[in-house]
Amino acid sequence: MPPRPLDARALAALAANPGCGRRALLDGAGVDKNALATALGSPAAFGQSQFAIVRGNSFEAKVKGDGGAELLRLVHAHLDAAAEPPGSGALVPDLTAAGPEGRAARTALALREATSAKDWTLLDHPMLALEVAGTPAYLEPDAVVVHPDGRWTVVEIKSFPMIDAAADAAKVGAAARQAAVYVLALERIAGKVAGAEVGHSVLLVCPKDFSNLPTAAAVDIRRERSVTRRQLDRLTRVEELAAALPEGLSFDPERPAEELAEAVSAVDAAYAPECLAACELAFHCRERARAADEVTALGRSVRGELGALTTVEEALAAAAGAGCAEDPTAAALHRAARLRAEALELAAALPRPHVPESPACPC
Amino acid sequence: MPLLSTLARLEAVRAGRAQPLATVRHRHLSDNPLVLVPLTTAGEAGAPLGALVGTDRNEPRVFVIPQPRDRDLRWAFLADLAVHVLAHIEAYADDVEPAERSETDPETGKRVKVETELCVDAPQLIVPSRAGIEYVRLLGRSMRFRRTAEEDPDNPYPAPSRVPLLGRWFTHLGERARVPGSSMLVSATDLLSRHWATGQSNLEDQHLGALLAWIDPPAGRSGAEAALRAELGRDEHGQLLCPPAGPATDPAFDNRLLAPAIARYDAARAALAAGPGDDDREVRTAERAVRRLVVDQMSSTWRATWEAIDLLRALPPGERAEERWTRDRWSYTGHRDRVRAGEPPQPRRDDAVTAAQKLATRETEQVRLDAQEALDDPLVMAGRRLAGEAFAGEVTGVVMEWTESKRPSPRPLVTVSTQDRPQLADGGAAKVYRSLDGRPQSAQFVRFEEDGQVVLRLLDKMGRGRDPEPGSVPEEGDRVCWTLFEHDARGGPKLPDPERTPWTHGGPPGSGAAVHLPDAVTDEDIL
Amino acid sequence: MTPVSAPAAFDPGAAAARATAAILHDTLHGTERGVVVDSPPGAGKSTLVVRASRELAAAGRRLMVVAQTNAQVDDLVLRLAAKDPELRVGRLHSSEGDSYDPALRELPSVTLSAKPGDLAELPITISTAAKWAYVKDVEPWQHAIVDEAYQMRSDALLAVAGLFERALFVGDPGQLDPFSVVGAEQWAGLSYDPSASAVSTLLAHNPQLPQHRLPVSWRLPATAAPLVSRAFYPYTQFRSGTGPGERKLSYGVASDGSGPDRVLDEAAEAGWGLLELPARHTPRTDPEAVGAVARVVRRALDRGAVTCDEQSSGPVALTADRIAVGTAHRDQAAAVRAALASLGVGGVTVDTANRLQGREYDLTVVLHPLSGRPDATAFHLETGRLCVLASRHRHACVVVARAGIAELLDDHPSTEPVQLGVTVKFPDGWEANHSVLAHLAEHRVSWRP
Missing domain, CATH: 3.40.50.300 (P-loop containing nucleotide triphosphate hydrolases)
Structure with a gap:
């Protein structure tokens, strides 16, 4: 199986759980986690509705229509109002080339030319290369706009709505983290281009209210950028991760499920329920975490509260009175258990009002 | 998460089924709730796909849009929904009782009592999940600024007459749902997870099917197994056995079943439009096919929501939940009056004073809710005791003392032996409260005895005489529970009128904010 | 945002005095209704508040001071009395009665009352934001000093801002932000988000206000x-x-x-x-x-x-x-x-x-x-x-x-x-x-x- 190159989604998923070695290795090695999860018997629940895809594509096409006039107008209005407004004939260079390397090289050239042209330029689906932990990643932002003063702005076009100038904060956050990766990739190119500078505010373009007319907001991504940069810098090189593994380990989805499960378990995971929304392998890791009786399966906050008690069994033993002398958490759990039992007993002793039998559900 | 809830979750893991987090029901449950199960179209804002609505679990009203992107069909859907839902909401409007309300007299500036009326009951809407509440809010926003043909004869796309009104009510319900302890618009998942702890995380509790599986697992199965099946189980065609509670649909359903069915409907309509005949049998067949699919997706959620209601009904009602419901009735009555007075729809965004007022109300209600739940439920009180915010124990001694004045009042010292560890500090003179026939009696913390017993001085509720009224002072051997928190919440100060918004907050809202322009309706409403 | 450079030439006393003079000038003689002062830890915020209070009083401006806690209010009253035993100060307290430091009763220049009317004639009245919010229907004060303004919530300022014509806002932007126990996300992004800090709302609506900062921390040592x-x-x-x-x-x-x-x-x-x-x-x-x-x-x-x-x-x-x-x-x-x-x-x-x-x-x-x-x-x-x-x-x-x-x-x-x-x-x-x-x-x- 050909390895899957790292993409922006995988890099953004990094943010959700940077401490997970399993995810780091599998992503770094280009393993198709979706196929792997299916082969392990815990397929991911991800998928995109074709309605959403169609709507997203048609909205993006509308935003970029007419030579990008509307998009450039939005960039001008939200991020560079002092500059000369873009004219009708803004530059939209052709970025087609063979293969991702070719397209990345073509994009770099177009950025250089646009910067020296000192005119509004729209790069539609440019290709950016970024080396992550020794592995090249290819990233494709929706658009990059070059301003007359040489500033480069990342544009993210999303199909969730901005209603009364507010949008779903979780989705905006995800878009900001994704854009931060593009900004980092652009900065590597801009470092070699005289007069170029990458803007730390990106433009988020969304449908306005309930229409499909575009509206936009500038999003300051300095914070996301600095976090992402630190995370990328400290990503262990895949070879180093792999070197610590037993010889001949394979994640080929064609292999039997038990073998795969064993191979996967050779790398430690840091499962938390948040993974379910971000990682294809999460249901498998959850099953393992539950089988190992880990309290993290109940949530990060539960683990935080239980301190040194890391399994359900240990925690319940503490509630029953074990280890109370030396561990304050154990003592608190024991007290909690006593209070809980007392309250339930008290409630059970109270007279219950008559509850009418509810009719049986016919379904 | 409080440690007591964590413990309940741990116990649920071991038991293989959910454990109680409450011993009484802390939310009002209407005898006749209106259940609303909406579905929406992926990728679109406010484009409903269908809904089941009704007060009779055996006979939901079914609304389905065969082509959700068609504006006319959407209007027709919303008009039907408005008729049906408004009938329920408005049914409570005319059954009133006399009541009193405090108002500020515009002339004297004093607080005076005003005779008014209060609806004796209010509607209750129950949706499956928290996302459903968000969706009611979204629909409210999408409808309330629409203009009907009567309001705006030149509008090329007038909304059906009841639609903007439904928008205003949905908006009101959506805002009310943000008030802690309110029950006019609630979700089944929130109601259930308030009362039971499962052996899974908070995040996973958002799945109604999985949550119910933990609370009431089918015979022979553990909660964990049943929840897993509800979350992930698929049939041979790759469809979920337990469709999501919505409003979002499962992508596999969209792609494999719904999209082809809608395409067939579109094709049939196109063929009919292209003529020659006017036989719409094909269209109706295609429409029925879409309807069957959508209803099939919604009906298990419909059943699950009613199952949740049954589970909650089996709990005895919390005593003070009714008092909070009265606040919901006030809220309902108030909005009824605003609608009747012909006031414009709620603005897009709150002005500074309204926002501050709402935040203050919610903070007050949160304090009230926390206190009332603890007073109604020993299990909740146990959590406050664990946190050092209350203590229970046995009275070991009472010493009568009096105030030093011409007419001495009783100020007895009460010693309480407790194993709890209240956060009282020597020299703090903190006040504590207990419930005496439903009313708070206060006492002052005096000191800890060397053996840890708590000495309190009773301050009130003992009558006017020199000797306390019978039953107002606890006796040796009585079990008592004192709280460090007050039993009722005090509202904050009155804020300035919006027209008197100070310069620090931008001054009075401009007249521009008062004009509620309708949302742009574009030709691209059909994509 | 210019970093302070040339350590040899830096005279902390002079720098602090310059900043204080500029602040007092804008407060007493400026044209804007507000002045904002950022004070890092130990930079002499209390000293500034006492000094500004005295100068405003000396200039004949009726002054109200808004602090966030009773302890802060009492501390300010004590400092003012220590600095100027003649200056008459009103301490407005809640009707519960025991909300203030009993030591204040010993101060002859201090009047204690739960009723703003009793204090109306005094040159300076000090209370908490929570108590000020209940003051209604009074002649507005000519000037206010809002202390710990970064820890004050926007809605608390809304409740009291009608009481004064002009104000000096002083606080430390680096300390803990105010918060709300209930969700306030629906107002995020609004200039007057009630759960935001008072200063962020003030500046969002009045970006032209002069902003100063105290440049020297007298508390923190050179190592910190x-x-x-x-x-x-x-x-x-x-x-x-x-x-x-x-x-x-x-x-x-x-x-x-x-x-x-x-x-x-x-x-x-x-x-x-x-x-x-x-x-x-x-x-x-x-x-x-x-x-x-x-x-x-x-x-x-x-x-x-x-x-x-x-x-x-x-x-x-x-x-x-x-x-x-x-x-x-x-x-x-x-x-x-x-x-x-x-x-x-x-x-x-x-x-x-x-x-x-x-x-x-x-x-x-x-x-x-x-x-x-x-x-x-x-x-x-x-x-x-x-x-x-x-x-x-x-x-x-x-x-x-x-x-x-x-x-x-x-x-x-x-x-x-x-x-x-x-x-x-x-x-x-x-x-x-x-x-x-x-x-x-x-x-x-x-x-x-």
Whole structure:
């Protein structure tokens, strides 16, 4: 199986759980986690509705229509109002080339030319290369706009709505983290281009209210950028991760499920329920975490509260009175258990009002 | 998460089924709730796909849009929904009782009592999940600024007459749902997870099917197994056995079943439009096919929501939940009056004073809710005791003392032996409260005895005489529970009128904010 | 945002005097209705408030002062009375009666009342924002001073802003932000978001207001100001009022070679010390870490710590009341108090960051908010919390922590939601934690009982 190159989604998923070695290795090695999860018997629940895809594509096409006039107008209005407004004939260079390397090289050239042209330029689906932990990643932002003063702005076009100038904060956050990766990739190119500078505010373009007319907001991504940069810098090189593994380990989805499960378990995971929304392998890791009786399966906050008690069994033993002398958490759990039992007993002793039998559900 | 809830979750893991987090029901449950199960179209804002609505679990009203992107069909859907839902909401409007309300007299500036009326009951809407509440809010926003043909004869796309009104009510319900302890618009998942702890995380509790599986697992199965099946189980065609509670649909359903069915409907309509005949049998067949699919997706959620209601009904009602419901009735009555007075729809965004007022109300209600739940439920009180915010124990001694004045009042010292560890500090003179026939009696913390017993001085509720009224002072051997928190919440100060918004907050809202322009309706409403 | 440069030419007294003069000029003679002053830790905020109050009163402007807590109000009244025993001050208090410091009753120039009408004629009236909010239908005051304005919520300012015509807003932007126990997301991005800080609303609506900052911290020693300034005030840097070596912490008894003694030596030398315990996930009230904190305090007292600084002519013995222990949670503070009591130590202040705001000590011992935690949460990462804990000391700060915090920070998921229209607050807690930790790592001593 050909390895899957790292993409922006995988890099953004990094943010959700940077401490997970399993995810780091599998992503770094280009393993198709979706196929792997299916082969392990815990397929991911991800998928995109074709309605959403169609709507997203048609909205993006509308935003970029007419030579990008509307998009450039939005960039001008939200991020560079002092500059000369873009004219009708803004530059939209052709970025087609063979293969991702070719397209990345073509994009770099177009950025250089646009910067020296000192005119509004729209790069539609440019290709950016970024080396992550020794592995090249290819990233494709929706658009990059070059301003007359040489500033480069990342544009993210999303199909969730901005209603009364507010949008779903979780989705905006995800878009900001994704854009931060593009900004980092652009900065590597801009470092070699005289007069170029990458803007730390990106433009988020969304449908306005309930229409499909575009509206936009500038999003300051300095914070996301600095976090992402630190995370990328400290990503262990895949070879180093792999070197610590037993010889001949394979994640080929064609292999039997038990073998795969064993191979996967050779790398430690840091499962938390948040993974379910971000990682294809999460249901498998959850099953393992539950089988190992880990309290993290109940949530990060539960683990935080239980301190040194890391399994359900240990925690319940503490509630029953074990280890109370030396561990304050154990003592608190024991007290909690006593209070809980007392309250339930008290409630059970109270007279219950008559509850009418509810009719049986016919379904 | 409080440690007591964590413990309940741990116990649920071991038991293989959910454990109680409450011993009484802390939310009002209407005898006749209106259940609303909406579905929406992926990728679109406010484009409903269908809904089941009704007060009779055996006979939901079914609304389905065969082509959700068609504006006319959407209007027709919303008009039907408005008729049906408004009938329920408005049914409570005319059954009133006399009541009193405090108002500020515009002339004297004093607080005076005003005779008014209060609806004796209010509607209750129950949706499956928290996302459903968000969706009611979204629909409210999408409808309330629409203009009907009567309001705006030149509008090329007038909304059906009841639609903007439904928008205003949905908006009101959506805002009310943000008030802690309110029950006019609630979700089944929130109601259930308030009362039971499962052996899974908070995040996973958002799945109604999985949550119910933990609370009431089918015979022979553990909660964990049943929840897993509800979350992930698929049939041979790759469809979920337990469709999501919505409003979002499962992508596999969209792609494999719904999209082809809608395409067939579109094709049939196109063929009919292209003529020659006017036989719409094909269209109706295609429409029925879409309807069957959508209803099939919604009906298990419909059943699950009613199952949740049954589970909650089996709990005895919390005593003070009714008092909070009265606040919901006030809220309902108030909005009824605003609608009747012909006031414009709620603005897009709150002005500074309204926002501050709402935040203050919610903070007050949160304090009230926390206190009332603890007073109604020993299990909740146990959590406050664990946190050092209350203590229970046995009275070991009472010493009568009096105030030093011409007419001495009783100020007895009460010693309480407790194993709890209240956060009282020597020299703090903190006040504590207990419930005496439903009313708070206060006492002052005096000191800890060397053996840890708590000495309190009773301050009130003992009558006017020199000797306390019978039953107002606890006796040796009585079990008592004192709280460090007050039993009722005090509202904050009155804020300035919006027209008197100070310069620090931008001054009075401009007249521009008062004009509620309708949302742009574009030709691209059909994509 | 210009960094202060050329250290040789820097005269802290002159710089502070220039800033104060400019502030008073804008306050007394400016044309704008408001003036905002940012005051980093220990930069003389209270001194400024007292001085501005007196000058406004002297200029015949009826003045109201808004503080956030009763303790702050009482403190201000006492300071004013000490500075000017003739100046008549009204202390407006709540009708509960016992909300003010009984010491105020002894002051002849101070009038106490729960009714604003009783105080209307006085040149200065002081109360909490909560009490001011109930004052209605009165002649507006000509001027107001709003103290701790960054810890005041926007809705609290809304309730009182109608009472004054002009105002001086003073506060520390680096301390803990105000918060709400219920969700307020629906107003995020609005200029008047009621849960935001009063200053952010004020400036969003009045961006032209003059903004000043006090450039010198008289509290923080030369060893601490650069780090605190860089980590928590990256765009408004400040300097210490004292130079290197002007403050000295030393001990009468030599080190016994134990971890607590070595970290105390390091802190005396460098102003900072990190006592690192072996990495472990622990309960919040980690008995070993709590014990270590208590041990450090006990040793500081046992070894006869002595301070020398610009305020005293000779060495002064470091007493228990000049030491504070800071924690993130109340139960941790309670555990430290118990541990200190069991070591026979009394008189040391032990409190959470929230309660240590605005306070000052010679030596602080901090239980790091992330010590022993399996996860970092937004609460533990909050910039203001760490800033408060790291900026209470005049001489030295010892931090006690489990190893592994850097890794914990690196593994922290960064999936924060982003609200459109909300100005990003800098510095970010995550980054500030990293920079403080990097600095502390240079003063690390490992635990050896």
